[in-house]
Amino acid sequence: MTTYQRSAAPTPDSPPQPNRRRLRIPIGGAATAIVVATALLFLVSWLVEPQSVRHSSLLGMLPFAAVLAIVAVGQTLVVQQGGIDLSVPGMISLTVVIMTRYPNGDSGKLPMALVFAFGAALAAGVLTGLLVSRVGITAIVTTLGVNALLYGAVLQISGGTPRTTTEALHDFGSGRVLGIPTTVPIAVAITAIVAVAVKRTVAGRRFEGVGASNSGARAAGLVVRRYQLSAYVGATVLYCAAGVLLAGVVSTPSAFQGDSYLLPSVAAVVLGGTSLLGGRGSVAASAVAALFLSQLDQLLLTSGVSNAAQNLVEAGALVVGLAIYSVPWRRVRRSLQDRSPGRSAAVAPQ
Amino acid sequence: MRLGGKLRAALIVGAICALVVAGCGGDDSGDGGAASGKPVAGAPSWCGSKKITLALTDGFGANNWRRITRAEAADEAKKCPSVTEYKYADGQGNTQKAISDLKGMVAQGVNAVVVFPDAGKAMLPALRDSYKAGVVTVPYRVDPGGKAGEDYDYFISTDFKEAGKLWGEWLKKALPKGGNVINLGGPAANSQSLDEYAGMKEVLADRPDIKFIGQTPYHVTNWDPAETQKVVTAVLAKYPQIDAITTDFGAALASSFSAFDQAGRKIPAVATEDANVLACDWKKRQKDNPEFKLFTVDSQNWMSRTAVQFAVAKATGGQVPSSPVVPQKAFEDSLSKKPNPVTCDPSLSGDAFLSSHLTKDQIKAALAQ
Numbered sequence: 001m002t003t004y005q006r007s008a009a010p011t012p013d014s015p016p017q018p019n020r021r022r023l024r025i026p027i028g029g030a031a032t033a034i035v036v037a038t039a040l041l042f043l044v045s046w047l048v049e050p051q052s053v054r055h056s057s058l059l060g061m062l063p064f065a066a067v068l069a070i071v072a073v074g075q076t077l078v079v080q081q082g083g084i085d086l087s088v089p090g091m092i093s094l095t096v097v098i099m100t101r102y103p104n105g106d107s108g109k110l111p112m113a114l115v116f117a118f119g120a121a122l123a124a125g126v127l128t129g130l131l132v133s134r135v136g137i138t139a140i141v142t143t144l145g146v147n148a149l150l151y152g153a154v155l156q157i158s159g160g161t162p163r164t165t166t167e168a169l170h171d172f173g174s175g176r177v178l179g180i181p182t183t184v185p186i187a188v189a190i191t192a193i194v195a196v197a198v199k200r201t202v203a204g205r206r207f208e209g210v211g212a213s214n215s216g217a218r219a220a221g222l223v224v225r226r227y228q229l230s231a232y233v234g235a236t237v238l239y240c241a242a243g244v245l246l247a248g249v250v251s252t253p254s255a256f257q258g259d260s261y262l263l264p265s266v267a268a269v270v271l272g273g274t275s276l277l278g279g280r281g282s283v284a285a286s287a288v289a290a291l292f293l294s295q296l297d298q299l300l301l302t303s304g305v306s307n308a309a310q311n312l313v314e315a316g317a318l319v320v321g322l323a324i325y326s327v328p329w330r331r332v333r334r335s336l337q338d339r340s341p342g343r344s345a346a347v348a349p350q
Numbered sequence: 351m352r353l354g355g356k357l358r359a360a361l362i363v364g365a366i367c368a369l370v371v372a373g374c375g376g377d378d379s380g381d382g383g384a385a386s387g388k389p390v391a392g393a394p395s396w397c398g399s400k401k402i403t404l405a406l407t408d409g410f411g412a413n414n415w416r417r418i419t420r421a422e423a424a425d426e427a428k429k430c431p432s433v434t435e436y437k438y439a440d441g442q443g444n445t446q447k448a449i450s451d452l453k454g455m456v457a458q459g460v461n462a463v464v465v466f467p468d469a470g471k472a473m474l475p476a477l478r479d480s481y482k483a484g485v486v487t488v489p490y491r492v493d494p495g496g497k498a499g500e501d502y503d504y505f506i507s508t509d510f511k512e513a514g515k516l517w518g519e520w521l522k523k524a525l526p527k528g529g530n531v532i533n534l535g536g537p538a539a540n541s542q543s544l545d546e547y548a549g550m551k552e553v554l555a556d557r558p559d560i561k562f563i564g565q566t567p568y569h570v571t572n573w574d575p576a577e578t579q580k581v582v583t584a585v586l587a588k589y590p591q592i593d594a595i596t597t598d599f600g601a602a603l604a605s606s607f608s609a610f611d612q613a614g615r616k617i618p619a620v621a622t623e624d625a626n627v628l629a630c631d632w633k634k635r636q637k638d639n640p641e642f643k644l645f646t647v648d649s650q651n652w653m654s655r656t657a658v659q660f661a662v663a664k665a666t667g668g669q670v671p672s673s674p675v676v677p678q679k680a681f682e683d684s685l686s687k688k689p690n691p692v693t694c695d696p697s698l699s700g701d702a703f704l705s706s707h708l709t710k711d712q713i714k715a716a717l718a719q
Contacts (some may be wrong), residue, residue, distance in 0.1 A: 051587040056613035060583025064576065104699070160412030161717065164627055164700035174608045250575045252605035252700060254626055255413070257576060301584035307538045307570040 033324065034272055035079040039290040045299045052295075052302035059181060061266075063173065063249040065294035066187035066250050067242045069287040071261050071270035073194050074238030079269050080198075081231040082278030083139030085277040089126065090150025091236055092258025093301060094120055095243025100162040100253060101171065107168035109203050117240050124150060125236030132232065133225035158255045165251045173248015182256040183245050190241065191287040196232075198283060207231070212279035264293050271321035293317075364421030373542045375471045389668050390431055396659045397430030402461035404433045404658070407451045409468025409492070411440035414701040414717060415651065416466075421708055421716035423464060423654035434668040440569045445469040449476045462486035462665035464657045465580075467494040477502045486665040490657040503664055504674045506657040510598075512678035513647045514549020515597050517621035520645040521550070521560055523685055524619040528559025529593025534578060534587050535568030536598065543568050546598055563589055571597075575605040582606040594619040600646060601625040601701065607635075618644040623649050624681045627700030632684065642694050648681040648705040655707065681705045 045052045071088060078085040098117045104111035124146055130143045165173070177184045198204035210217040210227040217224050242261075247253055271289035274281025296317060300310040395419045406423050408416060427433045437460060440465065441448030448469060453476060455463050463480060467473035467489045473492045478501045481487040490506035498504050521531065533550070535543025547567035554560050564585050571578040578599070585592065586609060597603050598624035610617050616639050621627065624646035632644045653676045663670040681704075682692045693704050702713050 049588075052584070054587050056609075057583060057587035057613075059612040060580065060587075060609050064580060122480065155412050159417060159717070161414040161699075161701045163415070170608075174612075246576070250579060250605055251608065252575050252601050254575055257574075260574065297580065298584060301581055302588050304565055304588065305567065 020216065029196050029197065031273070031282050031288070034285050034288045034292060037092075038288055038295070039220070039269075039294055041295055041299070045295060049299055049303045052299045057298060057302065059176075060315075061294050061298040063181045063183040063245070065291045066181065066183035066295055067249065068261065068264055068268065068291035069187045070144050070190055070242040070245070071265045072272070072286040072290045073191055073283045074235035074242075075265040075269050076274050076321050077194070077198075077231045078235045079266075079276060080140065080208060080278055080281045081228050082211060082214075083228075083231070084141040084143070084266065084276070085128075085232070085235055086140065086262065087128060087147040087150060087236070088239055088262045089240040089258035090147035090154065091121060091124060092243040092246060092261055093256055094124075094150045094156045094157075096247045096250075096253045096257045097158040097162045097255055099247040100165050101158050101170075102164050103166045105166055106114045107166040110166060110168060114244065117244060118237065120153070121236045121240035122233065125233035126229070128236065129229035129232035133228035139260070154255055160255050162247075162253050162255050162257075165247050165253065166261075169244075171246045171248075173245055174251075181326045183249065188243065190238065191284055194238075195282070195284045208280055211281075232270045241349045267318050267321070268293055270318065270325070273325050274309055275325070289321075367451065381490075385684060393417065393430050393432070394659070394661035394668075396668040396671055397432055399432060401432050401434050402662070402665045403435040403437065403459070404653070404662060404665070405437040405439070405455040405458075405460040405463045406466075406658075407439045407441065407448065407455060407463060408466045409441045409445075409448045409473075410466075411445040412442070415649065418703055418706050418708065418713060419651045419654045420468075421712055422652050423658050425712065426554045426655040426658040427662065430662050430666065430668075432668075433662060441468065443468070448473065452480055453679045454474045456480045456483050460485060461659040463488070464654065465489045465494075466654075467492050474501060486661050488657050488661040488664075493654055496621040498674070504660045506653065506660060506674050506676060508653060508678060509674045510545035510678070511549035511552075513623075514546035514551075515553045515599070516549075516647050516678060516680055517546070517645065518550040518553035520621055520680075520685075521554065521594055521596070521619070522557055524621075524643050524645070525560055525593055528557065528561070530561055530563045530589065530591050531594045531596060531630065532563050532564050532589070532592055533562055533566065533568040534571050534581065534595065534599075534603065535624035536571065536573040538698050543598055546663065551595065554610035560594075563592070571599070571602065573599045573602060576647070578602040578604040579609055582609045583613075585600050586610065586615055588697040594621065596621045598623055600628040604628040604631050604700075607631060619643040619645075621645045623647055624703060624705045625649075625700070626695060626698055626702040626704055628673060629682065629704070630694035630696060632692050636684075642682040644682060645680070646682040646705075648679045649703040649704055650676060650678075651705070652707040666675045690700050 042053060051057060077086055090107060095117045097133040098120065099113050128142055131137050132139050153279045172182060177185055198207060206222055207227050210222055210224050214224050246257060250257065268286050268289040270276065271292060272282055272285035274286060296314060300313055351429060356535060360452050390397050390399055398643055402589045404427055410416060411420060437455065439451035439455065441451055452463065452465060463485055465477060470492055471494060474496045477487055477489055477494055478496065481502045487502040488506060489502055491508065493507065495500065500573055503713050535588060544567055569581045573580050595603065595618060603620065603622060604625065604627045607617060617635065632642060635642055659671050662668060680689055682690050684692050695704060698710065698713060699717060702717060706713055
């Protein structure tokens with residue numbers, strides 16, 4: 001996919017590329033691209049289906065966008081370490097079940113439920129992180145297994161049915177601050193904290209460095225597995241935070257409420273411009289991409305197109321996003337120019 | 351689960367012989383005729399005197415509907431003393447496991463098996479094997495294809511079109527001046543939601559003033575509360591006038607009432623399946639929101655009882671009930687209060703079904719498992 005980010009030496013059949021750096025889309029560029037795309041989407045929504053950007057519509061869409069944004073931030077951390085986290089559905093569902101089943105309508109038990117939920121998240125994160133970083137099992141296998149374990153816990157605790165959310169949690173989840181759903185400032189704050197931690201602290205820069213090149217980081221004296229472990233623990237805690245909010249937003253959740261977050265979380269990471277091969281990325285761009293995907297969903301629902309068309313458009317957006325970041329456009333253009341008639345005539349004698 | 355070929359064959363032969371002795375050979379056609387044998391005194395007429403082992407294999411057992419349905423089946427089996435042993439297996443949503451569960455039960459020598467064939471036609475070969483092995487085989491609710499009397503003994507079905515007709519008839523009363531109706535359904539192209547819509551269209555044919563707006567036959571919600579909330583937000587934004595909502599998952603709709611609050615809109619008339627949380631929400635909101643009229647059809651958890659009756663009757667030599675079709679029934683109506691007024695039980699959890707035939711304690715026990 002995005003081989004240009006990792007390939008160290010030019011391939012024998014390609015000319016030397018003194019300006020290779022330009023092939024990379026700088027992080028600022030990736031964030032700009034998704035911000036521009038999101039702004040355009042809102043403009044299109046306003047032109048095509050003005051109802052989809054009405055106040056009530058936005059109030060309905062934003063809490064889900066906020067939840068997805070937090071999940072996407074977590075997924076970005078894992079992807080930056082060259083992994084992928086398939087335990088998203090299990091962790092979110094487990095959190096929703098703990099947050100509704102344990103208090104069972106009694107808001108006074110919420111603090112304990114929070115302790116249990118985050119405790120479970122830490123345990124799952126440490127387990128995944130250790131299996132990937134110490135034992136060396138690939139992320140895709142480990143997280144798939146952990147997801148199954150988490151779903152086992154979901155069924156064990158809930159028997160398939162969580163309870164109705166407590167009033168306090170529902171009021172919090174569907175509440176507003178200055179007219180904005182409470183979940184939005186929370187998602188913004190979480191994204192900002194993680195973004196600053198990754199981009200502006202020494203540990204954060206090393207974290208990205210480890211993701212970009214394990215061997216390079218090891219040569220520089222960094223303990224690679226410690227950073228990998230932190231990615232999984234951080235991500236799982238973020239999924240848990242998202243699950244807590246989701247339990248508040250949806251007042252009668254199902255036991256499998258996390259199921260619909262796996263693909264969108266990866267899609268948000270891809271649209272945000274983070275390479276699926278690891279390394280540099282932007283959690284802020286992933287969060288914006290989560291807003292993009294949520295609004296796209298809302299626009300399609302409001303426009304009343306068929307379910308099939310909705311799926312096609314969403315898949316199309318993902319393909320375009322992938323293509324923008326993954327295809328080495330300069331190389332494509334050059335090869336097209338090479339094949340143009342004028343050029344081919346010029347090189348014909350050789 | 352697999353037993354040795356000889357042992358298995360012996361068991362199968364044994365089971366067939368036992369059935370022949372009881373006077374109800376496995377090749378009996380499923381015509382609903384009573385088998386010979388006398389009902390046990392003090393037990394229901396479908397309970398014959400021959401001692402049997404009964405099994406229930408579920409395609410998927412882990413949600414509130416299934417838990418209550420399973421408890422109803424167990425409760426019904428208890429009524430017949432001839433059922434000496436009752437076994438249960440949960441396919442956990444895995445077709446392979448559901449098939450091997452059923453085969454395992456046959457191998458263990460059960461005399462009758464009630465099957466929830468979630469996987470539909472994929473379950474047919476296993477059902478046929480069970481039937482051919484002489485085990486009384488009764489699938490219910492999900493159509494496995496095939497024919498009663500050839501592939502299994504009876505298929506206990508229900509007609510979701512009837513639920514749609516009940517909703518349609520009620521909409522006529524709830525919307526005397528006509529109005530706009532939004533229909534919400536499950537996953538795309540699922541037969542239940544399609545049948546319900548067809549039923550409504552049929553009875554509303556003479557009322558062109560009651561119009562379905564938005565997506566028809568239904569808005570896809572995947573029976574997921576979060577997705578339902580998104581869909582409701584979208585339709586509220588798009589349509590300034592919504593007079594009624596019909597849906598086959600009432601609890602998920604209750605979860606989206608906050609979308610109405612956010613949009614500053616009143617909840618309109620609702621026709622759906624019963625759910626405790628929905629009834630309790632109705633009680634809370636009816637004073638400030640009189641437009642919220644509510645009609646529910648029975649959630650039919652007790653359908654498993656009918657399946658048990660057929661299976662036990664045939665296997666024990668009791669009197670086989672007359673109809674394998676379970677009717678759709680109205681449960682709550684906030685307008686006529688018939689057959690029941692809206693019934694909320696705050697002592698039960700929101701995911702309880704009050705249309706269940708279990709006692710309150712049994713419901714609690716079933717959901718607490």
